[in-house]
Amino acid sequence: MTEAARSTVPVPVSVAAPSRPARRIRLLKSAGVRFGVIYAALFGISAMALAAFLWWSTAGLLERQTVAAINQDSEALIDRFLESGPTGAMAAIKDRVAGDIEDDSLYLLVDPDYNYIEGNLNAWPSHMPMDQDWDELKLDRAGVPALMQVHYFELPGGYHMLVGRDIAVRAQLGRMIGGALLWAAVIAVILGTIGAWAVRGLFRSTIADVSATAIAVSAGDLTRRVRVAGADDEFDLLAQTINDMLDRISRLMDGVRQVSNAIAHDLRTPITRARTRLEDAAIHATTEAELRAAVERAMADLDGIVGVFQALLRISEIEAGARRSAFAPVDLVPLLTDITELYDAVAEDAGMVLQTEIAKTLPAFGDRDMIQQAVANLLDNALKFSPPGGVIHVSAQLAGGAIRIEVADQGPGIPEPDRIRATERFFRGEQARSTPGSGLGLSLVQAVAHLHGGEIQLLDAKPGLRAVLTLALGRPATSRPAHG
Numbered sequence: 068m069t070e071a072a073r074s075t076v077p078v079p080v081s082v083a084a085p086s087r088p089a090r091r092i093r094l095l096k097s098a099g100v101r102f103g104v105i106y107a108a109l110f111g112i113s114a115m116a117l118a119a120f121l122w123w124s125t126a127g128l129l130e131r132q133t134v135a136a137i138n139q140d141s142e143a144l145i146d147r148f149l150e151s152g153p154t155g156a157m158a159a160i161k162d163r164v165a166g167d168i169e170d171d172s173l174y175l176l177v178d179p180d181y182n183y184i185e186g187n188l189n190a191w192p193s194h195m196p197m198d199q200d201w202d203e204l205k206l207d208r209a210g211v212p213a214l215m216q217v218h219y220f221e222l223p224g225g226y227h228m229l230v231g232r233d234i235a236v237r238a239q240l241g242r243m244i245g246g247a248l249l250w251a252a253v254i255a256v257i258l259g260t261i262g263a264w265a266v267r268g269l270f271r272s273t274i275a276d277v278s279a280t281a282i283a284v285s286a287g288d289l290t291r292r293v294r295v296a297g298a299d300d301e302f303d304l305l306a307q308t309i310n311d312m313l314d315r316i317s318r319l320m321d322g323v324r325q326v327s328n329a330i331a332h333d334l335r336t337p338i339t340r341a342r343t344r345l346e347d348a349a350i351h352a353t354t355e356a357e358l359r360a361a362v363e364r365a366m367a368d369l370d371g372i373v374g375v376f377q378a379l380l381r382i383s384e385i386e387a388g389a390r391r392s393a394f395a396p397v398d399l400v401p402l403l404t405d406i407t408e409l410y411d412a413v414a415e416d417a418g419m420v421l422q423t424e425i426a427k428t429l430p431a432f433g434d435r436d437m438i439q440q441a442v443a444n445l446l447d448n449a450l451k452f453s454p455p456g457g458v459i460h461v462s463a464q465l466a467g468g469a470i471r472i473e474v475a476d477q478g479p480g481i482p483e484p485d486r487i488r489a490t491e492r493f494f495r496g497e498q499a500r501s502t503p504g505s506g507l508g509l510s511l512v513q514a515v516a517h518l519h520g521g522e523i524q525l526l527d528a529k530p531g532l533r534a535v536l537t538l539a540l541g542r543p544a545t546s547r548p549a550h551g
Contacts, residue, residue, distance in 0.1 A: 110262060114255035118248045129237045137218050140172075141230045148222055153178075156228070157185040171233035173206075173215050179225030188229065195219065195229070203234070214238055273302045277309060289317045341368040382507065385437065385514040393436075399429035399470060399538075402439055403463050410446045418455040424462040429470050431538055433519045438538070441515040444508040445474040445534045452478030453531070469521065470538040477531040486525045512536065 140163070148156040153176070160174045164187045175186035183190060192204055195217075204215050217231030276294050283291035292313060293306040341364075348361030407423045414421040431438070449459045457477040464471050481489055490513040509523070512534075516523045520539030525532060 104263060110259040111255060114252065114259075118251060121244065121248070129240065130234075133216055133232050133234060133237065137216070137230050137232055141218055141220060141228075144174075144228065144230065145220065145222070148226070148228075153184060153224075153226060156222075160185045173217060173229060173231035173233070175229040177227045179227075181227065184226075186229075191227070191229075204231070273305075277306070280309070280313075284313060284316075289313065289320060337368040337372055341365040344368075382511050382514050385511070385518050393434045394432055395435075397431050397433065397435045397438075399431050399438065399463065399472075400425060400427065402435060403429070403442065403461075403472070406439060406442055406446065407461055410443075410450065414450060414459060417450060417453075419450065419453055420456075420458045422458060422460045424460070424464075426464050429463055429465065430540065431470055431519070433538065434515075437515045438519070441512045441536060442472060442474075444512050445472075445536065448508060448534070449474050449476035449478070449532075452476060454478065457531075465540065469540050472536040472538070473533060474536075475528045475531060475533040477528070480527060480530060480532045481525060483527070489525055490523060509534075 144156055144159055147159045151158075156176055160176055163172065163174060167187075173186075173188055175188040175191065176184045177191050178184055181191045188206070192206065195204065196202060200219050202217055202219070204217055206213050206215055213233055214235045215231040216234045217229050220228045220230070222228055280291050280293045292310045295303050295306045295310070297303065344361050344365045348358050352358040352361060403423075403425050407421060407425075411421045411423075446459070446461070453459055453476045459477075460473075460475045462471075462473045490509045509525075513523045516536055516538065521537035524535040524537070526535060527533070
């Protein structure tokens with residue numbers, strides 16, 4: 068093999084797998100692991116709290132009862148000693164020992180030299196600490212080992228007394244409960260670990276689906292959506308919100324493509340016409356008047372193109388919310404009155420009738436100029452498509468906590484399949500192609516409506532079209548996003 072041939076042979080490259088510390092660090096940074104650990108911690112704390120309560124309500128209750136019985140018995144013996152001296156205390160202890168059927172009590176009275184005086188214990192315990200009042204002693208009573216809880220008292224005259232109770236049963240119960248709680252803790256750890264792993268898996272599967280969808284969208288697949296499980300929980304709400312966002316992005320992208328196509332087709336004609344007129348005038352015009360007329364016609368065509376671009380920029384500005392800073396409280400009654408008076412004269416010149424029905428007060432919160440432009444566009448369309456002698460009805464009322472402005476005409480209307488697309492930029496139905504316009508009027512109305520927390524509806528007036536513009540009443544809490 069030649070050197071040149073060797074240089075073209077691919078050299079296999081080995082990719083080192085992540086080291087264990089790197090995998091461990093990545094695992095600890097996982098949000099799913101953190102949620103799982105939090106779940107396990109909460110589960111463990113709950114189990115420990117339950118165990119503490121069970122201990123307090125069983126073995127703890129027995130211990131409290133034992134201490135209360137010893138204290139009550141001791142107080143009675145001390146009172147007897149103070150009243151009658153050692154003799155009275157001896158008689159009281161004899162009565163108690165004789166009445167102790169269950170043989171679970173301990174009594175011992177000794178003199179200052181710890182010599183036995185009375186009780187059911189033969190001698191003072193050698194391992195009894197003298198520096199504390201309470202203690203647990205393991206004693207041999209009649210050859211039977213016993214565990215006693217005792218209370219030590221130093222009496223007047225140097226006498227000493229022990230009062231106690233047998234706590235072997237309590238100790239056995241404590242060991243049983245302790246063993247049960249230990250096993251319960253083991254089970255809680257196991258169940259907590261399983262639950263934490265399940266929580267991590269659920270969290271990871273949901274986030275993995277969202278991540279996979281985001282990766283697909285970033286790669287150009289705008290049809291991908293996050294799976295909705297149908298549980299109607301927070302994860303489904305997140306999935307629906309993301310899907311709505313993706314639908315919005317998809318519509319915007321479609322709108323961009325449609326606008327690009329529309330600009331390419333709709334603006335080509337006036338630009339070509341203006342160029343043709345200027346070229347024709349340059350070749351054939353013989354007088355200054357003919358040349359001026361050609362230039363003026365070309366300027367009119369170019370003004371129309373500029374108007375289209377201005378409308379597009381205005382719609383984009385509205386959808387971006389740039390005009391929201393100009394929002395202020397406004398009463399729409401004077402605004403609508405001025406517009407209808409202006410268009411009433413236009414309708415009369417065209418042989419039409421404009422009827423109005425406006426409420427006494429219509430308090431809104433928004434941009435006065437934009438609302439005025441939106442209503443003017445609706446009236447322009449009504450006048451443009453209404454036949455001579457037709458009636459245009461304008462009403463503005465308060466309805467359902469919103470302002471409802473309706474413009475109805477008696478023209479040809481819009482077919483139902485076209486109403487869905489009527490608010491798209493540059494869209495013009497078959498019946499509108501013979502009339503002047505750019506197809507941007509309803510798009511601007513829709514942008515204004517969404518910016519003011521409302522919507523535009525196109526309904527059948529039978530005959531004609533009913534355009535219903537809804538605006539939020541007063542100051543809106545939130546603004547709805549504009550839809551493309």
